[in-house]
Amino acid sequence: MIERHQILREWQIFLLAVGFLTRIPVPADPDFSDEKLNGASRYFPLVGALVAAISALSFMLASALFDNVLIAVLLSMVASILVTGAFHEDGFADSCDGFGGGWRPDDVLRIMKDSRIGSYGSVGLIMVLGLKASALFALPSTLALLSALFWAHIVSRWLSVSYLLDLDYVRGDGKSKPLATAMPLSHxxxxxxxxxxxxxxxxxxALMPMFLALLIFRFGYAAYLRRRIGGYTGDALGAAQQIAEIVVYLAFLL
Known part of the structure; x- marks a missing residue:
């Protein structure tokens, strides 16, 4: 039987994950520890469900107000970006700049660490946001769109933390450092x-094409990271989340 203090501890770890991935205010943990912080990564997909719920609610409200699917899609994206502080989008842009502008691993990591956005990052953000909006707008029904939101936000975060299983963390500082640098399979x-x-x-x-595409991307991206920088960074995980999110949306169109 699970004891009350264990439930409270897991709740506090979940709140740490919420505070790390979103701008949602969470109470300070009176029993904070590095062990709790390292365990927060296992709640990233659940935080994704929270982000998806906010995005879905925003879509439904905007759709009722404006009776325009494109406007509702864009406003739902705005809501998700506001609630996360563009956390993953920032990692994607930094990854585009790093991998696009650097040849040696040290150059890639140095460019990623730069807070300024470059041409690769700017073009990458335009493309990733455009693909999200276009794919969601093209879905055949509201039910399909809402389902895609939940699948995308949950599965993409589950996929992104999977790199903690088999890749080494290659940078020890920076704003995008993950909560943990390794994750047990059980977590x-x-x-x-x-x-x-x-x-x-x-x-x-009907979901098999989506799972197949995500599997191919997961291991293909892992091989790319090993070859280019010898492991992963927090920014690289953000890029993985964004790409996986798009993969899910596109798979729902098949």
């Missing part, structure tokens, strides 16, 4: 529990 499986709830409301055979 990653725990992190995937929200997906079970999604599966209970979904047509599993």
């Amino acid at each position: 990653w499986l725990w992190a995937g529990l929200p997906i079970l709830a999604l599966l209970s409301f979904s047509d599993l055979p």
Whole structure:
């Protein structure tokens, strides 16, 4: 039987994850420890569910107010960006600048660390936001769009933390440093529990192309990171989340 103090501890770890990934105010943890901080990564997909719920609610409200799908899609994206502080988008832009402008691993990492956005990052952000909006707008129904939001925000964060299983962290500083630099397999499986709830409301055979595409991307991107920088950075994880989110949206169009 799970004791009350264990439930409270997990709740505090979840709040640490919320505070790290979003701009949502959370109370200070009176029993804060590095161990709790390192464990927060296993709640990233659950935080993704929270972001998806906010985005979905924003879409429904905007759709009711304006009766325009494109406007509702854009406002739902604005809501998700505001609630996360463009956390993952920032990592994606830094990754575009680093991998686009650097050849040697040290150059890539140095460019990533620069807070200024360059031409690769600017073009990358325009493309990633445009693809999100276009894919969501092209979905055939509101139900499909809402389902895609939840799948994308949850699965993309589960995929991004999977790199903590088999890649080394290659930079010890910077604003995008992950909460933990490694993750036990048991914690990653725990992190995937929200997906079970999604599966209970979904047509599993119809989702197979999405899972296949995500699997190919996951291991292809891991190989790319090993070759270019010898591991991962927080920015690289942000890029993984953004790309995986788009993969999910595009898969829902198949």
